[in-house]
Amino acid sequence: MSEVALTQPPEAVEPRTLVEGAYQRLRRDIIEGVHPPGEKLRVEHLKDQYDVGAGTLREALLLLVTDALVVAQGQRGFRVAPISLQDFEDITRTRILLETEALRQSIALGGEDWEASVVAAFHRLSRAEQKLGDSEDYAQAASDDWEKRNRSFHDALISASPSRWIRHFQNILYQQSERYRRISLFRKPVPRDVHAEHLALFNATLARDTSRATAILTEHILRTLESVRHMPADFFSTRSKR
Amino acid sequence: MSEVALTQPPEAVEPRTLVEGAYQRLRRDIIEGVHPPGEKLRVEHLKDQYDVGAGTLREALLLLVTDALVVAQGQRGFRVAPISLQDFEDITRTRILLETEALRQSIALGGEDWEASVVAAFHRLSRAEQKLGDSEDYAQAASDDWEKRNRSFHDALISASPSRWIRHFQNILYQQSERYRRISLFRKPVPRDVHAEHLALFNATLARDTSRATAILTEHILRTLESVRHMPADFFSTRSKR
C-alpha cells in the first residue's frame, strides 16, 4: 500500500499490492451497500470472491478497521460496521465541527493557488450538476461522476488548512456519510436544489466571509441529516446475517 | 481482538489473540520510544522479538496503522510514524478542538453518575500527585501510575459526551501526545504545578461553568506544547535507520 500514513482521498493511489487492491474493492463494496451493515465477513468466502489468499484478505479487513467500516471481534471474525440514526447524527455533527474549522483555516491561510483550485473544482461540479439536471436520464455513470466531483469540491475548500489531522478525520467521516447516503437514498435523484447551496458556499468562501461560509456549510451538511431522518422507521433494524 | 470497533482506552481489554497481544506490546514500545520515530520495522526481526509468526506480526503492524503510530508503504514495509514540531502543534490544536467540545457536551448532558466518576477520578489523581510531590524519589512505577490516572481523569471529564466519534478521535490524539511527551520529556519530573491546573479544571467543571472549564482545559493542553517547543533544535531530526 503506497503511503498509508494518514487516510488519503480514496482511489487517489494505484494499488501496489494485492492487499491494497482487495482493500479498495472491499471498501467500495461496503460503502455502496453490497455488503450491508452488520453482515458477517467470512474470510473463507470472501477470499474466493476477491481472488486473494486467506491471509491477504485478513489484512485487507484489518485495514478497513482503520476506516471504521469493519469491526473485528477477537476470535469471532469480522463484521461490516453497523449503522444507526444515532450514529449518523454523531457523524454529521462531528463532521460539521471539523469541516467548518478546516474551512475557517483555509479562508484565513489560503493563497492564490488555493483559490484557483476551488474555482476549478466548483466549475467541474457545476458542469456535472448541469448534466444531471438537463437530461433526466439518470445514468449511473453521471451520478458517480457527480459524487466524485462533489467530494473534490469539498476537499478543495478545506485544502488550504494546514491541519493534516483534521483532514484525516474529515476523510473518515466523509466516507462514513457517503455510506449512509448510498444505502438510504438508494440511487434517488440528488435531492433539493443542491447547486444553489454550492454556489452560495462558493461565493462566501471566495469573498473570504468566514462566518457566512461556515454557516452555509453547516446547513449544507445538516440537510443530508434530514433526508436520512425521514427514512422508514424500521430502516436501521439489523439486517445482519445471524 | 475483542471489540476493536472504535479505539478503546489502551489496556482496557485483555488480549484474546496473539495479534492483539503483539499489537498492545508494540504500541506500548512505540509510545515509550523503544522504537524511535522513523525506525524501519522489519517483520523478520520483530517476529522473534515479540514471539509470533511473520503473518501475525504483520497483522499487528496493520492494526497500528489505525492509530497512526505506524505507516505502511506498499512493497517497502513498515515504519514508525515520524515526528515533527509541526505535527505536534497540529495534534495539540486538534485535540483542543475536540476535547473542549466533548467537555462542553459533558457539562451540558452529564448526570449524577458522571459527576461521581469525575470526583472519583480527580481524587485518585490527586493522591498520585501528592505521592509524586511528597517523596522526591522518582520511581518509575509512581510516574506510570500518575500517567494512567491523569488519562482516567481526562477521560472521565468527557465521558458524558454522547459522541463516540469525538471520543474515538480524542483517544488517538491523546495517544499521539503521549508519545511526544514520553520521548521529549524523557522521564523528567512532571513539570510546573499541574495539580493546581487540575483542581481549577475540576472546580469549573463541577460548577458547570462551561466557558471557564473549556478555557482552563485549553490552557492546560497548550502548556504541554510549550514544553516540547523548548526542546533542542535538532531534536526532531530524523534518527531513522537508513
Next chain:
DNA sequence: TCAATCTTTTTTCTCGAGATTTTTAGATCG
C-alpha cells in the same frame, strides 16, 4: 417440551515456506 450436555461442523487464527520486489554491493565504463 424444554434445558443441558456432548458431538460434529464450521470458522478463525497461526505458522512457515515459496515467489516477487526492493535494496545492497560489486564491477564496468566514461
Next chain:
DNA sequence: CGATCTAAAAATCTCGAGAAAAAAGATTGA
C-alpha cells in the same frame, strides 16, 4: 573519481495447511 549497470542478498508479500476456538446440531434426561 563518479555514474551506470549487473548480480547477490535481504526484505516483503502471498499462499495454503494445520491447530484452536466458536457455532451448529444431536442426544439425553427431567
